Amino acid sequence: MTSAHHAAVGPDAGTGPDPARINEVGEGAKRIQDAVEQVIEGKPEVARLALVVLLAEGHLLIEDVPGVGKTMLSKALARAIDCSVRRVQFTPDLLPSDITGVSVYNQETRDFEFRPGGVFANIVVGDEINRASPKTQSAMLECMEERQVTVDGTTYALAAPFLVIATQNPIEMEGTYALPEAQRDRFMARVSMGYPVKSAEIAMLASHTATNPLAELQPVSDAEEVRRLIESVMTVHVSEAVQRHAVGISDATRTSRELRLGASPRATLHLVRAAKASAALDGRDFVIPDDLLRLAPDVLTHRLVPTVEAAASGRSAREILTDLLAQVPIHGD
Template sequence: MREHHVEPLTPPPPPRGQRVERPTPAAGAADVDAVARVAERIRDNVEKVIEGKPEVVSAAIVVLLAEGHLLIEDIPGVGKTMLSKALARSIDSTVRRIQFTPDLLPSDITGVSVYDQSTRSFEFRPGAIFANVVIGDEINRASPKTQSALLECMAERQVSVDSVTYQLESPFMVIATQNPVEMEGTYPLPEAQRDRFLARVSIGYPVPAAEIAMLSNHGATNPLDDLEPVTDTAEVRKLCATVADVHVSEAVQRYAVALTSATRQSPELVLGASPRATLHLVRAAKARAAMHRRDYVLPDDLLVLLQPVLAHRLLPGPEATVAGRGAHSILADIANRVPVPDPASY
């Protein structure tokens, strides 16, 4: 059985010389080339602010093109909110930031109907969720009731208030941040909400060279002030449509299902990956394939995205926790155990 060492979001070399990657078919070459070009512009733009973290930036762009939502979980001061704002400013779109606090109400997010005495009717006043990019800062500081206001918005891209449904404009992306260390005054995200985030990433500490560059570049001014958009919402919608049309062979689909099914059958996990997780994994793989100028998905695309897309949805059992086995190590074992499809089948 083949073992894979997967570096997140970087194109791995062909394992043991057994696979020679096929050239992109001419039919979709122009479209995926446009996806790759724009993704590169966004990445270069964001990296003006977030230095030394190309994998994290690429993950955020994958989520954007896959029409998903991103959870950034890390310690304070490493640039979680800065990454969110930089990505939002790189596309010429509406952006709203919500500071989650214990006294935040669901209506602050979704909106509320207000009675207008002059017209003697109720008027809907949209909440902060009505934007293309919504930045939820420290999402785990709000109460579960307020957190649940995001469920319908994230899953169905709509808001229901007083029996009236309002559609959210496309593209729509929630970028939420949370601090996993400080537990006082926080409410853990429920499984249902974690499952709605396509991916979870951690930024981590910068390498010394990047931190020195940060001192030079960020010392006097805020780099976000000079950040200009490199694309707009109309182009992002076109790119998302191109990503949705990326081909996924039956063999690769079966491989994706085999990976998520293995988490449900693992004795080390109390909660495995949901069918939504399988769908998110394939969508993210399509985005990554397009960013690498391919209009078809390879098994390696799934393997590279396995950790950021699935790990936050899994719940290790008591025995695994006592043994120091987290979701990441369990997923790594599953990736090594599930057979990779034959190259001739995709």
């Protein structure tokens, strides 16, 4: 975790909130979300969460069955903000160097030259991340956390904005490796696309069979503006009471008898950063407890592991968290 990220959580981050800059975040984000929704119909909450994660400098995990638009969402977001995008198809034979890049000896210059891997883009779409071997999955860790890649002792920075959108199929499907806890913890949020409602699916049949809406999507922003919006989000104020509430939520998951693994300190940090982005999208320059409660299921659920007894009695991590959220005192007292 970089010191800049720690600093961003405190109320004194940056130069303090500027209403004009916060308004700019709301307007810019709305443009991008509207563009994404031209392609992903009937899923406004999914498009919004992807934007929250982008502006909070996190990474997004999309878990669902094939064919519900996971990759389409990633491509639509990249097209809307006119950023570089690379797709990495995770397969059992994918090597760590395919992701990070490799140094190759050039006979003419008599020197090694670096050939960047699939992670060198503003938006990296990791398709079916849980089909790769654990060794290759772990190669993503440094990239996601440090926003840099080290190959043969040389470190290469990844350009901002940098967002990994990884898709994974449900664990029950054949040929999948469960993502280890450390890897899941690197993702700020997990979302499930779900099947579209009937009206949206009918609209999709009408629009997608005649033309490809992705091809018609025009950029409404660029990397420079997104970097500016991210800086504005960092200035959003988080009061001590709200910080206490965030810690209270995480602490409740750690002491719950129904959970074998609760939320990590990184999870608390992710929750607060996501809440800052969400507040800015709503035009506020300060975080309220409702921001935390609204985002907690998407930010925390994928990190929680129910006990064997809880799982046997049919209790999901999301249900357990919902009950805990109702019990945490609002002011963290």
